[in-house]
Amino acid sequence: MADVLTLPNWLRTLGTGPHGAHRRALRDDCGEVTFAELVEAMDAVAVGLRRAGLHTGDRVVTAMEPSIPHTVVILGALAAGLVAAPLNDRLTGPEARAYLATLRPSAVIADTAHASLAQETGCRVIELPAAADHLPVADRTAPLASRGGPLAPPAEDSPAIVFATGGTTGVPKGVCHTHRSLWLWLNTCAHGNPRTVTDVELFFSPFFHITLGTNLLAPLFAGGEVWIQRRFDAGSALAAIDRGASRLMGAPTMFTALRGHPAFATTRRENVRAIRFGSAPSTDGFVRGLLRDFPNARIRAGFGATEFGSVMGFDHEDLLADRFTGVGRPLPGAIVRILDEEGRDVPAGVVGDLVVACPWQAQGYYGLPEETAETFRADGVHIGDRAARSEDGWVFIVGRTKEVIISGGENVYPREVEEVLLRHPGVADAVVYGLPDEHWGERVEAGIVTVRGTTVDLAQLRAFCRADLAGYKIPKRLRRLDAIPLTPNNKPDRRRVRTEALAEATGTGAEASRVAPGPPTEPR
Template identity: 35%
Template sequence: MQHPSSDLHQGSTIAELYRSAFKGFATREALVGGGVRMTYRELEQACHRMVRCFESLGLERQDGIAVLATNRPESVAAIIAAHLMGLTYTPLHPMGSEEDQAFILVDANVKALVVDVPRHADRGLALAQRGIVRHVLTLGPANYGTDLLAASAGLDGSDIELQVRPDDILKIAYSGGTTGKSKGIVHHQRTVVTSALQQLAGWEWPQEVRFLAATPVSHAAGAMILTTFLQGGTVHLLDRFTPGGFLKMVAAERITTTFLVPTQIYGLLDSPELGAHDITSLSLVLYGAAPMAPARLRQALERMGPVFAQVYGQAEAPMTISYLRRDEHDLDRPQLLGSCGRSLPGNLVRLLDADHDEVPVGEIGELCVRGPLLMSGYLHRPEETAKAFAGNWLHTGDMARRDADGYLYLVDRAKDMIISGGFNVYSSEVENCLALHPAVALSAVIGVPHEKWGEAVMAVVVLKEGARVPAEELVAFVTERKGVVQAPKMVEFVAALPLTALDKVDKKTLRARYWEGRDRAVA
């Protein structure tokens, strides 16, 4: 029997999926932001002009390109152009340090850096002056580099020949590592194609998709641009999240769906503007990236309606490991408000113990995954890759339990678990308890050094506006509901908690104040 070519069973590429959307919905509105409204055809032509500009600079398929940008149409076009050309795309954290960004540019062998000006003009200049990338391209005029918008404006916007291969690297995303340096997470075309198809099949998209990107498109929100386009929907870009700005845009553009992290939802619930705008068009609010306190989720359902659905993933297996549907956000089944749903088709999920054996139903194990959604590994870090894939599973680092119906419940990040006097304390459970107190807006629970117990439970608390409560009351509140082991031994009140560039509570920064100079094996 004649064997078929290896190309016969190759999957699609992201470039082909974008082209499908561009051709299928040419006259529809694709992208809105910063006073710009672009149809699919206009966006496609802008991307083709950028590709030709990249080619004129000598860039070739699989060369590295990094983007430091905010949510604006031009930055989205640059990212899509990189995908159409088959460049290896690396997003830079908008709030990352110069040293970390410079390390990433070198580690990923980036040939071209795209900089959004004026928002990042100074950082772009600092990186350009290091001389570590061949081309610095600015989105608008600057006193350094090449203005990508001006250089591409007069070029041909007609169709390009797609050279992208299904086995190409699509993206190298960076996250913090135990060495103190960020580690590059390598995703081939397979990963993002899988995530897109799982989003389309498993998520409950509205009939008319008007998606509001309220988090950086360089990270979570960017994963939903392609799936919006594949449905002929419109992506609206919010440059910077504020509760008032978000609510105004939802009302003005009749937004039907969005993605938010829990701290953003808390901000909406605590905002006096929540009831002042018509947001009835909003039928699907996807949330994830960090645990959400069930008590606050109940408030959100009561005030904003049954519009919430939870997505769970991580940088190594993005967005679509599991999903909790809207109808599963059921106030008559309150236990489900603490669940991240059930695994989506295409993923094999197991909860494993230290010996890689599956734990019984109801017991806690590390959530591990197999399937085409997974990263290919960590760039230049074979030992960390081997550790992450030990036993031929992706080890997420999330501790979880599963009930008899298959619902998953995250109890903590392994690194956030506190071991106090030999007992395991799951910080998220204490945070969820504190969220039940009427005075508490937000909390972060961490372990701090203790001579007798090794670690002591500490709660760092943000109170609701105008609220007052003594620390002893919060300690007693947790003790009554969770027991003395889980109760904080210290409570610190702060005006705000430190957040990462993605608006997630930054426990690493909180812990650093107490563990500096001490040996603690968490990042």
């Protein structure tokens, strides 16, 4: 079995070896397990799932809080040759049913906190009533845990795990990784962002997001330790850092929350050796703050997507050289191209469609052959991002095809505008969107969060933007926000901000006094 590229087999080499078996693998609020105990629990759940009547290739949905039992159930499903599908627990019952209609799961495994959501899916539910109790892992995974195993390994090219896309434009699609692509992806994460067996990774992300791979499974793959928190809470995260967590990963908003917490100043941060951030544009002030506040950490930024995992990034040395914008260079093994409408590579500085091909990309959308064919093409994966590349190969994401604002016949990509706005010293966060406009067709608007104690008006922002943006890209309206709402995947929720702005503009929403308008025929 050792020569089969599956995650369960790889973990068995760690859990049965003389040096790694007794090292702690996972810790959560209710307990901890060594690598040997993790493998034993994984195989026990695999046997239990088979004895519960599930067969090779069946989809197993998990509706659980981030925890050791949740991890074990996912690994047990992989070890049993089933397809694990962590569910977005923020979905309503009808939303969950719509998403699962394509997956057609054979069972939903739920803890007590999510039992009602699981029942609303209409699927067979297996509840783990003691998942959140301070008990041994076998009791926390009862009634699934069963003696026996390990089972014969599944084929490398068979489906292993399904992650849901963000679902910002409708029902999420299930992105399916094979055992081989999952193994290769985790291997890339482990080596592209080097880890050691002495690392302690702090995990505070949802399991349905691909950070399950980059921030939990990849550290386990490398033989390191992971501390799982049920949800992001700045105070709890700082307490874990004070106790010795040495690696952090999250969106810029999460690190901003850490640094704004009262306990931040007294937290021991010198033991943090690595930080990785992504999901949204960052500012040079944000990065300089990380470099200052975590002096022993090597800081990296990454770019990826549910369809292909991590594929680009920039390193600590790039940040020290004051290179803060864009998404960096391709990782080894990733082929990144920027193409025009005819499928030809565009010159440096020209915006085109971002196309990615790599050995660890997903195989497609589960049960959706037409959508798979549209996105997963012969030349690579087309996810709808628009990008440009510098002469030295540095990639910049300017927006998404579906988010493009067509103002006066010109294309405006929100992310390009956001990155300029974020350079303003009074802007802490920003989101850009388009609204209908009688004169321009669509007008560019921006929602901003100001730095505490500062005020910023539309005229100031427009003047600031003129050095870097063409006139038609500069926001014509400004909304002041207390915070930028996030999607379940911790990305700016542009659709929600746009909907609220549209309600205000039409007089159906909140007061419009927070909107600073500009003249509709101002120069472009």
